[in-house]
Amino acid sequence: MEKKTKVSAKRELTPSERSYQRLRRKRRFLRFLPLYIMLLPGAAYLIINNYLPMAGLLIAFKKINYSLGIFNSPWVGLKNFKYLFSNNDALIALRNTILYNLGFILFGNVLAIVVAIALDSAKNKYFKQVSQVVYLIPFLLSTVIVSYIVFAFLSPSNGFMNNTILPALGVADPIKWYNEAKYWPAILNIVFLWMSFGYSSILYYSAVISIDKSYYEAAVVDGASTWKQILHITLPGLKPTIITLVLLAIGRICYSDFGLFYQIPQHSGLLYSTTQTIDTFVYRALLELNDVGRSSAAGFLQSIFGFVLVFGANMLVNKLDKESALF
Amino acid sequence: MINNSKVFNVFVNLLLAALIAACIIPFWLLFVSSVTSESYLIQHGYSLMPKEFSLDAYKYLWEAKDSIGRAYLMSVVIAGIGVLANIVLTVLFAYPLSHKDLPGRGAISFFLFFTMLFNGGLVPTYLVYTNLINVKDTLAGMIVPYLLMNAFFVIIMRTYFTSSIPGEVLEAARIDGANEVQSLTRIVLPMSKPIIATIALMTLITYWNNWTNGIYFLTTRTDFYGIQNYLNDVMNKAAFLQSHMNGMINAKAVPNISVRMAIAVIAVLPLMIAYPFFQKYFVKGITLGSVKG
Numbered sequence: 001m002e003k004k005t006k007v008s009a010k011r012e013l014t015p016s017e018r019s020y021q022r023l024r025r026k027r028r029f030l031r032f033l034p035l036y037i038m039l040l041p042g043a044a045y046l047i048i049n050n051y052l053p054m055a056g057l058l059i060a061f062k063k064i065n066y067s068l069g070i071f072n073s074p075w076v077g078l079k080n081f082k083y084l085f086s087n088n089d090a091l092i093a094l095r096n097t098i099l100y101n102l103g104f105i106l107f108g109n110v111l112a113i114v115v116a117i118a119l120d121s122a123k124n125k126y127f128k129q130v131s132q133v134v135y136l137i138p139f140l141l142s143t144v145i146v147s148y149i150v151f152a153f154l155s156p157s158n159g160f161m162n163n164t165i166l167p168a169l170g171v172a173d174p175i176k177w178y179n180e181a182k183y184w185p186a187i188l189n190i191v192f193l194w195m196s197f198g199y200s201s202i203l204y205y206s207a208v209i210s211i212d213k214s215y216y217e218a219a220v221v222d223g224a225s226t227w228k229q230i231l232h233i234t235l236p237g238l239k240p241t242i243i244t245l246v247l248l249a250i251g252r253i254c255y256s257d258f259g260l261f262y263q264i265p266q267h268s269g270l271l272y273s274t275t276q277t278i279d280t281f282v283y284r285a286l287l288e289l290n291d292v293g294r295s296s297a298a299g300f301l302q303s304i305f306g307f308v309l310v311f312g313a314n315m316l317v318n319k320l321d322k323e324s325a326l327f
Numbered sequence: 328m329i330n331n332s333k334v335f336n337v338f339v340n341l342l343l344a345a346l347i348a349a350c351i352i353p354f355w356l357l358f359v360s361s362v363t364s365e366s367y368l369i370q371h372g373y374s375l376m377p378k379e380f381s382l383d384a385y386k387y388l389w390e391a392k393d394s395i396g397r398a399y400l401m402s403v404v405i406a407g408i409g410v411l412a413n414i415v416l417t418v419l420f421a422y423p424l425s426h427k428d429l430p431g432r433g434a435i436s437f438f439l440f441f442t443m444l445f446n447g448g449l450v451p452t453y454l455v456y457t458n459l460i461n462v463k464d465t466l467a468g469m470i471v472p473y474l475l476m477n478a479f480f481v482i483i484m485r486t487y488f489t490s491s492i493p494g495e496v497l498e499a500a501r502i503d504g505a506n507e508v509q510s511l512t513r514i515v516l517p518m519s520k521p522i523i524a525t526i527a528l529m530t531l532i533t534y535w536n537n538w539t540n541g542i543y544f545l546t547t548r549t550d551f552y553g554i555q556n557y558l559n560d561v562m563n564k565a566a567f568l569q570s571h572m573n574g575m576i577n578a579k580a581v582p583n584i585s586v587r588m589a590i591a592v593i594a595v596l597p598l599m600i601a602y603p604f605f606q607k608y609f610v611k612g613i614t615l616g617s618v619k620g
Contacts, residue, residue: 032430034507035423039435042420045476048460049452050442056451070458115346118339121330131343133606134350140598140609142536144555147562148591149353152360152373158584160356163372194349199613206614216329226332258539263559266566282449287543292450299448307445314444 060300064292080297090298092273093281100261100277101253103189104196105246111197113242116204117234121226132205135198143259150191150264154178178266181274188275191264192257204241211237240321247320251313254278254306278302354595361385361589368584384589395557395593401469402553406534409470413530414523416476417484422511424481425488442478453543466551468544474533480526483615487522488515528605529612535598554594561590 162174256277285295318325364381541556
């Protein structure tokens with residue numbers, strides 16, 4: 001409606017009115033022009049850093065020949081994917097990625113909830129504050145530093161485990177940690193928990209303290225024990241947070257922290273069966289083996305499935321708890 | 328929580344204390360090992376009890392101060408340029424989006440937001456940065472890929488602009504004849520110091536801790552290595568030496584076992600000293616998601 005009246009009004013404009021409107025349009029343009037110019041550097045960066053690589057996913061269907069250039073390299077259909085699954089390496093990486101993520105989701109959330117409840121029920125205010133500050137220290141470190149710390153524990157000849165802890169437990173033979181794959185699921189889960197529990201327990205803690213205190217007061221009047229309060233008030237109160245965090249983590253189940261799986265095991269080839277994830281697989285195929293075909297095929301699958309899962313998880317979160325969803 | 332149970336209370340305090348110990352003991356292990364004599368370490372390994380005190384490792388580092396100092400300097404330069412560029416890009420993108428009447432705002436927001444849902448991953452990104460725009464073996468390789476702008480922080484900043492800066496103030500400025508650039512620099516930015524500080528801190532930590540760009544994009548110019556890549560390099564050489572005992576690497580070039588821990592201590596120290604001061608902003612930064620509206 002509005003547009004129509006504007007158009008019909010335009011026909012009846014006097015010259016002076018017309019020039020006034022032109023001036024207004026020019027003003028409007030001039031008003032927004034600086035804003036559009038401001039957007040340019042960021043838009044250029046997003047195109048280079050994000051949108052070109054998205055389009056570049058199509059190289060998974062090409063055989064890259066650097067002398068021809070990326071654009072002129074021939075299409076090869078699904079050849080790269082057949083090649084990717086011609087042995088078990090990619091499937092092992094996929095299995096590891098998903099199993100580690102499931103372990104991280106389970107143990108990470110349980111520990112974070114326990115810590116959040118403990119922080120809430122501790123009585124000394126300063127002790128609480130100090131705890132929170134200290135718990136975040138591991139989260140602050142780079143995985144390179146963490147790999148040094150893990151090495152101080154696991155170094156076969158000088159490590160704290162082999163020289164102090166194992167003898168104290170009565171285990172006589174030192175263990176070659178960096179040679180034996182079977183220990184690494186446990187090690188990486190512990191390292192992950194050590195690095196991340198401070199962060200996730202603070203997220204849960206902020207949800208715990210926002211539970212209405214009057215519920216607890218009423219429960220105490222009714223004679224509820226501490227355990228009963230946790231079971232019937234705190235955990236139900238945390239339900240939305242738990243569901244949200246778990247769903248968002250499931251959305252990222254195809255992805256892994258490259259640093260955790262690359263640095264902490266010190267890229268020991270003997271450990272690949274339990275430490276290789278999709279991210280380290282893609283990195284090694286691309287930069288160590290110079291195998292663009294397999295790495296681009298694996299990366300393509302990760303990006304597409306990753307997108308579907310992130311999108312699906314966010315749709316669900318959006319339905320359950322609008323505030324926490326990405327969209 | 329109303330907790331009247333003594334047993335529960337003891338359990339809670341023990342748990343919290345045990346976790347504090349779990350966070351601190353590894354650092355203590357690093358520190359003690361770095362000030363223990365090499366001969367003791369070879370015999371008994373890294374230990375929590377300071378025995379046979381020796382500063383040899385730190386003397387060695389002092390002699391190698393040129394290479395370590397250089398890596399530190401590179402880290403500072405990379406993080407400095409990176410944080411500055413990141414904040415400029417973030418503010419410039421967030422400010423126009425905070426104008427509800429900007430034509431095309433929805434499409435631009437989607438253009439930004441979509442990068443959080445979908446990404447091309449390592450292979451195409453690597454090819455873009457090595458073939459289309461060559462950042463290989465340049466300082467830009469440490470700064471530009473992945474880290475220069477974060478869509479999440481842009482959205483956080485846009486939300487801060489729209490929710491924390493009263494529209495009347497901006498309207499008054501416009502009536503007084505201020506243009507957009509003036510409104511941004513004289514009104515919006517001074518009022519947004521807390522959010523800028525928080526995002527700058529999170530970006531600073533990201534750049535300081537980043538080593539992946541170093542292994543992706545620096546192959547020959549290892550003189551651009553920051554402290555993280557320097558540490559990674561030392562560890563790799565040491566691991567290589569261990570597996571090829573009489574291999575090709577000159578044994579002298581690889582620091583011995585106490586020195587390795589001393590390097591780690593020196594790399595962590597500045598962060599640990601600064602941490603109490605920025606701790607509040609850090610907590611704010613990691614819980615930023617909850618202020619998103």
